[in-house]
Amino acid sequence: MKIGAKVWAIAEGYIPSYSSGPQPEMLSHETACILNTNEVDAEIDLTLYFKDREPAGPYKIRVGARRTFHLRFNNLTDPEKVPLGTDYSSVFVSNVPVVVQHTRLDSRQSANALLSTIAYSQP
Amino acid sequence: MKIGAKVWAIAEGYIPSYSSGPQPEMLSHETACILNTNEVDAEIDLTLYFKDREPAGPYKIRVGARRTFHLRFNNLTDPEKVPLGTDYSSVFVSNVPVVVQHTRLDSRQSANALLSTIAYSQP
Amino acid sequence: MKIGAKVWAIAEGYIPSYSSGPQPEMLSHETACILNTNEVDAEIDLTLYFKDREPAGPYKIRVGARRTFHLRFNNLTDPEKVPLGTDYSSVFVSNVPVVVQHTRLDSRQSANALLSTIAYSQP
Amino acid sequence: MKIGAKVWAIAEGYIPSYSSGPQPEMLSHETACILNTNEVDAEIDLTLYFKDREPAGPYKIRVGARRTFHLRFNNLTDPEKVPLGTDYSSVFVSNVPVVVQHTRLDSRQSANALLSTIAYSQP
Numbered sequence: 001m002k003i004g005a006k007v008w009a010i011a012e013g014y015i016p017s018y019s020s021g022p023q024p025e026m027l028s029h030e031t032a033c034i035l036n037t038n039e040v041d042a043e044i045d046l047t048l049y050f051k052d053r054e055p056a057g058p059y060k061i062r063v064g065a066r067r068t069f070h071l072r073f074n075n076l077t078d079p080e081k082v083p084l085g086t087d088y089s090s091v092f093v094s095n096v097p098v099v100v101q102h103t104r105l106d107s108r109q110s111a112n113a114l115l116s117t118i119a120y121s122q123p
Numbered sequence: 124m125k126i127g128a129k130v131w132a133i134a135e136g137y138i139p140s141y142s143s144g145p146q147p148e149m150l151s152h153e154t155a156c157i158l159n160t161n162e163v164d165a166e167i168d169l170t171l172y173f174k175d176r177e178p179a180g181p182y183k184i185r186v187g188a189r190r191t192f193h194l195r196f197n198n199l200t201d202p203e204k205v206p207l208g209t210d211y212s213s214v215f216v217s218n219v220p221v222v223v224q225h226t227r228l229d230s231r232q233s234a235n236a237l238l239s240t241i242a243y244s245q246p
Numbered sequence: 247m248k249i250g251a252k253v254w255a256i257a258e259g260y261i262p263s264y265s266s267g268p269q270p271e272m273l274s275h276e277t278a279c280i281l282n283t284n285e286v287d288a289e290i291d292l293t294l295y296f297k298d299r300e301p302a303g304p305y306k307i308r309v310g311a312r313r314t315f316h317l318r319f320n321n322l323t324d325p326e327k328v329p330l331g332t333d334y335s336s337v338f339v340s341n342v343p344v345v346v347q348h349t350r351l352d353s354r355q356s357a358n359a360l361l362s363t364i365a366y367s368q369p
Numbered sequence: 370m371k372i373g374a375k376v377w378a379i380a381e382g383y384i385p386s387y388s389s390g391p392q393p394e395m396l397s398h399e400t401a402c403i404l405n406t407n408e409v410d411a412e413i414d415l416t417l418y419f420k421d422r423e424p425a426g427p428y429k430i431r432v433g434a435r436r437t438f439h440l441r442f443n444n445l446t447d448p449e450k451v452p453l454g455t456d457y458s459s460v461f462v463s464n465v466p467v468v469v470q471h472t473r474l475d476s477r478q479s480a481n482a483l484l485s486t487i488a489y490s491q492p
Contacts, residue, residue: 003132003214003245009372011437011470011487012402033135035172035212049404049437068134068172068212089404089437089468091372099212099243101134118134118243120468120487122372126255126337126368156258158295158335191257191295191335222335222366224257241257241366249378249460249491279381281418281458314380314418314458345458345489347380364380364489 003037004097005121012102013048013088015074030073032090032119035099036063042094046071048082049089056080063098092119126160127220128244135225136171136211138197153196155213155242158222159186165217169194171205172212179203186221215242249283250343251367258348259294259334261320276319278336278365281345282309288340294328295335302326309344338365372406373466374490381471382417382457384443399442401459401488404468405432411463417451418458425449432467461488 015030036042045058059076063069073082073090082088092100100119138153159165168181182199186192196205196213205211215223223242261276282288291304305322309315319328319336328334338346346365384399405411414427428445432438442451442459451457461469469488 001130003130004243007370007372009404009468011404011468012472033212035132035134037172037214049406049435051437055435066172066178068174068210070210087437087439089402091406099132099134103135118241118487120373124253126253127366156335158255158257160295160337189295189301191297191333193333222255222257226258241364249376250489279458281378281380283418283460312418312424314420314456316456345378345380349381364487
C-alpha cells in the first residue's frame with residue numbers, strides 16, 4: 001500500500017539559538033518526521049527557503065524501505081548548516097510517496113514547549 | 124453519514140521514557156484519538172514503523188459504533204510493547220471511515236508540554 | 247467567496263477537570279474556532295461522541311455572516327453539559343461552508359500548555 | 370514547481386494582551402508563516418474576521434519570489450492594528466500558490482507555550 005505524497009512543504013521553521021536542560025535530549029531542535037511505507041528506499045531532495053537570501057540545497061535524504069526517519073534540521077551540514085535563530089521554510093520532493101510531520105522542542109526556558117503539525121502535501 | 128477515511132498515518136511518534144507529576148493523569152503518553160461515527164464497529168489494523176528494524180504489528184483495535192477511543196500507545200502489548208524513548212511512526216487501516224488525531228503529553232519536566240495534530244489521511 | 251467545508255470532525259476532546267491561575271482567562275478550556283465568511287448566518291449541528299455511551303446533541307450553534315466564533319465546550323449546556331475529565335470527539339454539520347480549528351488551554355499546572363490543530367474536513 | 374494553494378484560512382487567532390521575558394524574542398505573538406516557491410512575487414490580500422464587528426482589511430502583503438515570510442500579526446498597522454486579547458480569524462487570498470502555517474508563542478507566564486498548525490487550504 002502506498003501511503004502519502006511526493007511533495008511536502010513546512011512553512012514554519014526556526015531553530016532556537018540556545019537551550020537549557022540535559023543534552024542531547026533537551027536540546028532545542030526542529031524535526032521533520034518522515035515515514036516511508038514503501039518496499040523501496042525513498043530518495044528525497046530537501047530545499048530550504050529564507051527571508052532575504054536564495055534557497056539552500058538540495059539536501060539529499062534517504063529513508064529506508066519500511067522505515068521512519070526523524071530528521072533533525074540541527075544536524076544538516078551538506079551543502080551548508082541551518083542558521084540558528086533564523087526563519088526558514090522547507091520543501092521535500094521524494095521519488096516515492098512519504099508522510100511528513102513537523103515538530104519542535106523549544107528548550108530556551110527551563111519549561112520546554114512543544115509544537116507539531118502535519119506538513120502540507122501537494123495534492 | 125460517513126465521516127473520515129480508511130487509511131491514516133502519524134509520522135511522528137515518541138513516548139518519553141520518564142514522567143513527573145501525579146499518575147496516571149500526568150504520565151507522559153502518546154495518544155491516537157479515533158472517532159467512529161458509523162453504525163457498525165470499526166476494525167483497525169495498526170502497524171508501527173521504526174528507524175532501524177522491521178515494522179511491528181498489526182495491532183488489532185476495535186472502536187465501537189458511534190464511539191470514540193483514545194488509544195494510548197503506552198498500553199499496547201500485543202504483539203509487543205512500544206519501546207520508550209524511541210522514534211516511531213504509525214499507520215492505521217480501518218474497514219470503515221474513521222477520523223484520527225495525534226496528541227502527546229510530555230511530563231518529563233514539572234511543567235507539562237502538549238502537542239496535537241490531525242493525522243494524514245490517504246485521499 | 248465560499249471558504250471551508252460543511253462537515254468537520256475533531257477526534258480529540260478533553261476538558262481538564264481543574265485549573266490554576268486567574269479566571270476566566272486562564273481557566274482550562276477546549277475551544278472550536280469557527281469561521282463563517284458567507285453573507286448568511288451559519289446554522290451548525292454539533293454532536294459529541296463518547297467512549298462508553300451514546301452521542302450527545304445536537305447542540306445548535308449559530309455563527310453570524312462574516313463573523314468568527316470561538317466556541318468554548320465548557321459553556322455548552324443544552325441539551326446537556328460536557329463532562330470534565332472525560333474523552334470525547336465532536337462532529338460539526340453546517341448548512342454553509344465554514345472553517346473549524348481546535349485549541350486547548352491546559353492550566354492544571356502553574357505553567358500552561360497549549361495545543362491547536364485544524365479539524366478534519368470531509369472532502 | 371508550484372506548491373500550495375491560493376486561498377487559506379486560519380480560524381483561530383488571538384494575541385495575548387501581555388507578555389513576560391526578554392523582548393522582542395519572548396514577546397507574545399501570533400504568526401502566519403507564508404512560503405512562496407514561485408519565480409514571481411506573491412501579492413496577498415489578508416482579511417481579518419471578528420466576533421462582533423465587520424471584517425478588517427484587506428491588508429496587503431508581498432512575499433518575494435523563492436522566499437518565506439513569517440508575518441507577525443502584532444506588526445500589522447494598515448488599515449488598522451489588530452486588537453490584543455480579542456478573538457479573530459484570518460483569510461489569505463494570493464495571486465499565486467503559497468503555503469500558510471499558523472504559530473503562536475504565548476509568554477503571559479514565565480513558562481512559554483507554543484502552538485502551530487497548518488492552515489486550511491481551499492481545494
